[in-house]
Amino acid sequence: MMNRTAFIKFGGTTSFLLHSLSSFQFGTHTASLHSNVSSLIHKITNLNDALNLFDEMSHTRPLPSVVHFTQLLNAVTKMKHFSSSLHLFNQMCAIGVPVDKYSMSIAIKCCCQLYRSKDGFALLGCCFRRAIPPNVYIFNALLDGLVLEDRILEAEMLFKKLIKQKLCEPNVVTYNTMIKGLCKFGNNVTALALLRLMEQKNCKPDIVTYSTIIDSLCKDKLIDDAFKLFKEMLFEKGILPDVITYTSLIRGLCNLGRWDEASKLLKEMEDENISPDVQTFTVLVDAFCKEGKVEEAEAVINIMIERGKAPDLVTYNSLIDGYCLRGEMIKAKKLFDSITLRGLVPDVVTYSSLLNGYCKNLNIEKAEQMFREMSGKGLKPDVVTYSTMIQGFFQVGRCVAARKLFDEMHAQGQIPNECTYGIVLDGLCNNHLVEDALSLFHLVGNSKLNSNVAVYNILIDGASKNGKVDIARVVFQGLTDKGLQPNVRTYTVMISGFCQEGLLGEAKLLFLKMDESGCPPDDVTYRVLLQGYLKNRHYDDVEMLLQEMDDRGYSLDASTLSLFIDDIAAGLLDRSMLKLLGKLVPKELLNDPSLCDWE
């Protein structure tokens, strides 16, 4: 806590306060403080001013009222200085300001926003002891805290308890917070059910309710459902969408590559006089970059600047990623270096993006350099940074370095997640260390990490590629034994493994099982099986498979197609198959010169 001396030292930026406060610094005009305090609080723009004003207030006798202290507390909280705000709250208690439900609710909110909902609940206990009946604001803050910490079951329990024990009447914010939690865990169905419950209970869903669910549907690529809800909101409830609603929908469309509709929606929102903001533009930049359309992303940034919406760190992080994806590392680094010139400070994501770019482009030394540099700047590498770097080491065959970093990650308190685990298993397999991957897999045993099909897909693929199809078969069996459902990819990698070993009978059997199991083969499965057949000169089922592909609307890829052409040229396959093959050539390959000379 800063004292008065420190305040003087900081000087300069707070001169208006000094001036305003000078009237009572010598204890002569305390009355003027009380009348001025609200206006002083409104002028607060930084933490130092707030802390010093608090200091002044706490030395004033009689003490300013709890309302004034709470106003100040609120100002600090709005600046997101949650721990300072909590500190001030504690000071208030210590100097005997009688805290009320308002200050309590702010303090609880601060605990929760700091991922310390446990302390929030402790304060709830204080409410009861001090005969401050907790209100809906307090419970909403606690509910939000649980959601923030991903403690969704406890959030649901609290929500139900509020209603059952009539602790408070849940309002639209309570519902919205619970819905946000459900959406965060991908439970759109229950979120929607809660929206319906609101209607029943006469607690009108509002734009936040709708936007939250619409956003979640978009994230799950359920864009049609999202628009259905959007129309319901607009036409049945008469709620007008705002910039947030539009941004979610635009992102949903962009992520599905439906650019035309996205730009139509962008135009629609501008027609409604809703201006896209920095986040809307950033969504566009990010989507373009992910598609490799960096020029379009740059154009969006230029539009932003023209319109006076300064791109922020997130915008630039996305663009860095876009350059990295295209292997344009010089541009990526140049942008990285220019971020500081724009008055922005690179964060963990910025560093991780560039580091990822260097890894993906196999410049591991530069990646390591970024890794060291960020630590030097006081930025702590997080799970993503570590995972990226570990993957980079594996990609260049530096398995020992990968292992060392994995251990360091543990030591630094960064817990590997599913993705890290997958990277390690994949890395080991790709470096011919299938046995090590299996040992790790068995070591992990029955934990949650091993209940993900992706893990099995990696091991089956890895074992097969190392010529250990027997191990792959055992892992595949283990997956079903565990009650997990293989997905298309699982079947496909297993079939690919069988084909590699010339076990076409087993491949075919598994292929046939897919439809039976309600997991129909996709175009990749067909290509894998066809390649297996062709490479093994097994032509019996080929024509039938091609016909099925045509029926299902699938197409061939360039490499499978060239195998066919080679076999036809060698007279191994009949030219009559060309007609069928012609139907399976994807549009983008039609102008490929290497495929022009057949027929």
Add this chain to the structure above:
DNA sequence: CTAGGGTTAG
């Protein structure tokens, strides 16, 4: 004097 929804990295 107190509350809620949208953007980035593996």
